[in-house]
Amino acid sequence: MVDSFPHEETPSTDEFIKGLWRENPVFVQVLGMCPALAVSNTARNALAMGLATLFVLLMSNVVISSLRRFVPKEVRIATYILVIATFVTIVDYVLQAISLDLHKALGAFISLIVVNCLILGRAEAFASKNTAGKSAMDALGMGLGFTAALLSLGAVREILGSGALFGLPLFHDGFQPWVVMILPSGGFFALAGWLLLFNALQERRARLASPAAEPMR
Amino acid sequence: MTTPARTLEIRTSPHIVSGYSVDTIMFNVVLALLPTTAFAIYAFGLAALLTLTVAVGSCVLAEQLACRLSDRASTLGDWSVAITGLLYGLTLPPGLPLWMVAVGGFFGVALAKSLFGGLGLNAFNPALVGRAFVQAAFPVAMTSWMPGFTADRFVSVPGSTLTLPLTKPVYDGVTSATPLSLWKFDGQLSEVGDLALGFVGGSTGETCGLLILLGGAYLVARNMMNWRIPVAIFTVVATASASLYALDAERYAPPLFMLFSGGLMLGAVFMATDMVASPMTSLGCLLYGALIGGLVVVIRVWGGMPEGVMYAILIGNAVSPHIDRWIQPRVYGSRVGEPAP
Secondary structure (H helix, E strand, C coil), X not given: CCCCCCHHHCCHHHHHHHXXXXXXXXXXXXXXXXXXXXXXXXXXXXXXXXXXXXXXXXXXXXXXXXXXXXXXXXXXXXXXXXXXXXXXXXXXXXXXXXXXXXXXXXHHHXXXXXXXXXXXXXXXXXXXXXXHHHHHHHHHHHHHHHHHHXXXXXXXXXXXXXXXXXXXXXXXXXXXXXXXXXXXXXHHHHHHHHHHHHHHHHHHHHHHHCCCCCCCC | CCCCCCCXXXXXXXXXXXXXXXXXXXXXXXXXXXXXXXXXXXXXXXXXXXXXXXXXXXXXXXXXXXXXXXXXCCCHHHCHHHHHHHHHHHCCCCCCCHHHHHHHHHHHHXXXXXXXXXXXXXXXXXXXXXXXXXXXXXXXXXXXXXXXXXXXXXCCCCCCCXXXXXXXXXXXXXXXXXXXXXXXXXXXXXCHHHHHHCCCCCCCCCCCHHHHHHHHHHHHHCCCCCCHHHHHHHHHHHHHHHHHHHHCXXXXXXXXXHHHCCCHHHHHHHHCCCCCCCCCCHHXXXXXXXXXXXXXXXXXXXXXXXXXXXXXXXXHHHHHHHHHHHXXXXXXXXXXXXXXX
């Protein structure tokens, strides 16, 4: 995502806001699909995954941005991966200390944050070219946007798939769970639904902004 | 002044019109399904009637809503969505809660048809996608079969049918088993006569094989259905199960049982022949039918589920564009083995 005007003139709040809605990592950029589909079967897993990614994204963006003048261009990707892997290891251990159940539920997907294309993408596209402050704002916005997206996926899947939210039952005992929603295919259904909604809203906004222009077909 | 008589009219092709359009063919498919539908209502009473009504209603509603949302003219008039609804309803177990029927119908049409661009563009048969969704979402309800020919079937509706939305169905009567699950789990074979005439448990419309064949024969006679697909399916299922039966008559079911049990008749005659989702060439149709028939036998004999017609047809649908790519008719004017000019 290339901004149309130089970064020096962009206010920092915009760096923060853009990840939440306009360039939302999941619903607009469709990045980081692996954890978004795999561990969003309950709202709790989705929130934990989102926060873990937010932490790694924030820390790695700040570190990479601070080091951007010292890292030779040829080895930058390896350096980024090393930095990201360090923070993923921290998250891995902290999560084990906080809740072993949650760590087991998220499984390999915690380690897989290392290769999450969202994090590497932000490091390459943003942190390596901007100041640490701006990179932190960018990471916060993108991370929160990712968390919100995962949470909305997880909420839909948990409500339909087990009739509960964050483990609290929402309906009386007779509720019929939609088994498919907690299966992997349910992730695709929920994601498709949210993407549909997002695109419809974006299109409507574009139409309202310029009534003369025909919506894209 | 009179207009000069036209001696030469220049138009684009087609120059010869058969008189068949989408709506006449679709309407005739509805006619061909009428005996099966009537038997379903006769066998399962009000439960089947309500299931079929809600199935058609939800599919029609989904189509209408999709047309409205995408600013297109309503396509209800071409009967295709009515067929989708009717076929979908005929594949459901009688006594399935009506809200589940509606969910599946809505998903089938919205996911498999409208999102792909409507009639003519759907890669999969929408009725089967709807059924597959309900099967994946509510596996228990989809495998609870109400017995047919109960005494009070025309005066009372089973409690499970009228379950409130989002709640679990409670089955008030005894649930019966389908011939296939009886065979798979209890090793018990049903009489072929009962299977062919429909005096067994099962989905609303799959029980009476002979009436389905009658409807299929009508469509074939009017040249509105590709006979190669069901013939290929039946041949492969019959040969494969006959050879298995010859190998070990204790373990494997006889071929007639395989042909007339479960959804094979309904699937082979009315679902696999979906004009959009099946291949275009004759050889392609034979291959496609053979693939579906083979998959049915494999899933039924070695799979975990007693019935596999739905998944076999959906896999066949997925393969059919590839079959069309492999098997292309010779371009007019070119010779065999020679690239197209």
